[in-house]
Amino acid sequence: xxxxxxxxxxxxxxxxxxxxxxxxxxxxxxxxxxxxxxxxxxxxxxxxxxxxxxxxxxxxxxxxxxxxxxxxxxxxxxxxxxxxxxxxxxxxxxxxxxxx
Numbered sequence: 001x002x003x004x005x006x007x008x009x010x011x012x013x014x015x016x017x018x019x020x021x022x023x024x025x026x027x028x029x030x031x032x033x034x035x036x037x038x039x040x041x042x043x044x045x046x047x048x049x050x051x052x053x054x055x056x057x058x059x060x061x062x063x064x065x066x067x068x069x070x071x072x073x074x075x076x077x078x079x080x081x082x083x084x085x086x087x088x089x090x091x092x093x094x095x096x097x098x099x100x
Contacts (some may be wrong), residue, residue: 053078
């Protein structure tokens with residue numbers, strides 16, 4: 001009997017803070033989201049019904065807890081997600097629309 005495939009993604013899970021449209025210096029609000037190629041691939045595979053896990057490290061902080069919950073809710077096995085007490089979760093800021 002053939003087993004269904006299992007995919008494990010390995011890499012950095014990130015937080016993205018996407019600014020409102022326009023240049024960053026005028027942005028007054030940001031939307032938080034999960035990011036990182038491995039996170040995107042893992043959640044997409046899980047949505048397609050493929051057994052998926054991720055190996056990554058996040059900070060033992062609110063952003064790390066958010067990423068772990070986001071992945072788990074998407075159906076990704078997070079048993080190999082480590083919470084690092086010495087380093088924060090990685091994040092980046094994204095400018096949307098034309099900036100000057």
